[in-house]
Amino acid sequence: MKTKQTASDKRTVLVLGSNGFIGREFVKELLSNKREDDQFYFLNRTLPAQKIDGVHYFTGDFTHFDWTSLPCSPDIVVHFARNSSKRGRKLGRLLASVKGYFGNKRLLNYLSKQNKQCRVFYLSGSLMYGNHTEVVTEKTPLQPISFAKEYIHAEQPFLTNTKKNTAVTFVRVPWVLGNGSWFDAFYLKKIKIEQVVPIYGDGSNQMAFILNQDIAKCMVHLLDIPFHPIVNLAYDYYITQAEFSQLIANKLQLPLKTIPLQTFERAIKEAFTSSIKLGSELDDCAFILEHLSAKEKIDHFLGQIDISVV
Numbered sequence: 496m497k498t499k500q501t502a503s504d505k506r507t508v509l510v511l512g513s514n515g516f517i518g519r520e521f522v523k524e525l526l527s528n529k530r531e532d533d534q535f536y537f538l539n540r541t542l543p544a545q546k547i548d549g550v551h552y553f554t555g556d557f558t559h560f561d562w563t564s565l566p567c568s569p570d571i572v573v574h575f576a577r578n579s580s581k582r583g584r585k586l587g588r589l590l591a592s593v594k595g596y597f598g599n600k601r602l603l604n605y606l607s608k609q610n611k612q613c614r615v616f617y618l619s620g621s622l623m624y625g626n627h628t629e630v631v632t633e634k635t636p637l638q639p640i641s642f643a644k645e646y647i648h649a650e651q652p653f654l655t656n657t658k659k660n661t662a663v664t665f666v667r668v669p670w671v672l673g674n675g676s677w678f679d680a681f682y683l684k685k686i687k688i689e690q691v692v693p694i695y696g697d698g699s700n701q702m703a704f705i706l707n708q709d710i711a712k713c714m715v716h717l718l719d720i721p722f723h724p725i726v727n728l729a730y731d732y733y734i735t736q737a738e739f740s741q742l743i744a745n746k747l748q749l750p751l752k753t754i755p756l757q758t759f760e761r762a763i764k765e766a767f768t769s770s771i772k773l774g775s776e777l778d779d780c781a782f783i784l785e786h787l788s789a790k791e792k793i794d795h796f797l798g799q800i801d802i803s804v805v
Contacts, residue, residue: 507570511572512575517710521715522547524715529549558594562601578592593648595649596652599650599652612661615653618668621703622766642766664724668710670702692752693753700768705728706796730792
């Protein structure tokens with residue numbers, strides 16, 4: 496028999512970017528843990544191909560969406576939405592980030608005017624910490640590198656937030672394995688077209704990675720635990736990029752191929768030559784993250800995706 500819900504159990508959850516490759520997994524996990532009185536608002540640039548009963552859908556860009564059009568103000572905002580750059584490399588990313596800055600500032604201003612407390616969970620990346628030979632934790636100062644040098648501007652409204660009724664949690668993740676992620680662009684295309692597994696540069700950089708399904712499980716769990724300003728999500732092991740590629744090659748029985756970095760732009764070079772051993776001083780999500788080896792995680796991921804030859 497279900498227990499009676501209290502007022503604090505009733506949640507209005509606003510998800511920005513629920514159609515993205517991480518957002519989609521989060522939505523699945525969120526709905527599977529739905530409470531009786533939950534309300535869900537999903538904002539995307541376009542409507543999904545298939546709507547889910549009981550969910551309120553809104554279309555638009557979060558940077559200029561009319562927040563007052565929501566039926567009621569949210570108790571929780573989960574922010575996956577990003578303004579990505581399609582041209583101009585550094586300049587394009589900077590312009591997109593400035594647009595994100597003003598969009599996030601508008602969102603915070605709206606939330607601050609509501610007569611209720613609101614928690615914001617903002618997904619970010621480990622590139623914000625910069626290159627480190629030691630394990631980085633939630634206490635490590637930010638030293639953005641690569642793409643993060645531009646994209647950190649969009650985070651500034653949350654980094655400097657002083658609104659009394661909004662509590663912002665940065666959820667920082669390492670390399671994400673999932674359909675639509677960096678893996679598609681830098682690995683899967685090479686695997687499908689050339690039937691090789693690439694190693695970028697000398698492959699000596701230390702890396703952490705995480706499956707997008709595990710991010711989703713952790714973030715749904717975080718909605719119900721006490722506030723933390725920063726939560727790093729990563730497994731408790733690290734491998735070099737070369738070891739990562741070797742595990743994939745072994746699984747797919749394909750040869751390795753070294754890809755020189757000279758022709759790539761600065762941001763890509765930094766991403767593939769920097770070591771970021773993402774760790775955490777928190778154990779809230781340990782029961783989700785502390786299991787399986789790197790090989791088992793990669794095998795699980797590869798079993799989910801289409802790796803047929805183009």
